Amino acid sequence: MVFYIGGRIEQDRIEIKPQGSSTQSQRWHQFSPKASLQYQWMPEQNVYLSYAEGFRAGGFNPFSPTVNYPAYAPEKVRSYESGIKGLIKTLNLRYSVAAYYMQINDMQVQQFVGPGVTSITNAATAHSSGIEASLIIGLIHNGV
Numbered sequence: 001m002v003f004y005i006g007g008r009i010e011q012d013r014i015e016i017k018p019q020g021s022s023t024q025s026q027r028w029h030q031f032s033p034k035a036s037l038q039y040q041w042m043p044e045q046n047v048y049l050s051y052a053e054g055f056r057a058g059g060f061n062p063f064s065p066t067v068n069y070p071a072y073a074p075e076k077v078r079s080y081e082s083g084i085k086g087l088i089k090t091l092n093l094r095y096s097v098a099a100y101y102m103q104i105n106d107m108q109v110q111q112f113v114g115p116g117v118t119s120i121t122n123a124a125t126a127h128s129s130g131i132e133a134s135l136i137i138g139l140i141h142n143g144v
Contacts, residue, residue: 001040003061007033009053012057016069029072030055052079056108073122078103083132094136102128 010032015025034049054077060069083098106122113119 002038004038005034005071007031009063010013010055010057014057014059016060016062018069020056021068024060024071026058026060028055028057030074030076042053042086044089045084047084048082048139050059050079051080053077054074055078059120063118063120072108072120073106075108090137096135097131099131104128 008031010030012030013025013027015023017023032055034052034054036049038046038048038049040046049127056075058072058074062069062070066069079100081103083096083099085094085096087094090112104126106124107126108120108124111119111121
């Protein structure tokens, strides 16, 4: 069994200089952790679980009709994934199947305000879930 842990430290500074107005800026700091657990249950097969957090900086709405562009908040995501990966040498086949779920907070979306006018804003929450699968058939050299 192998346990991986890591993370990303991010600093974002967004600045906008509207014509005829003063400079606006925002700064965000974020630590996004990541952890996974992997278990090799057979020589060429393993199962895993992972958790990660992500971040997209906020910004200013350049489509706003006002001189001072309104700000929108950072978007944050929590992601969970579980899957199995393996190799069947006798069939020259690699496979993987994973299920995932993502919880998104303050999702950044474009909002239709009027004819030809859009605005970037934050939605409350969103989620995404699904299954991903792949098969690779071909020559396998030295187990790679």
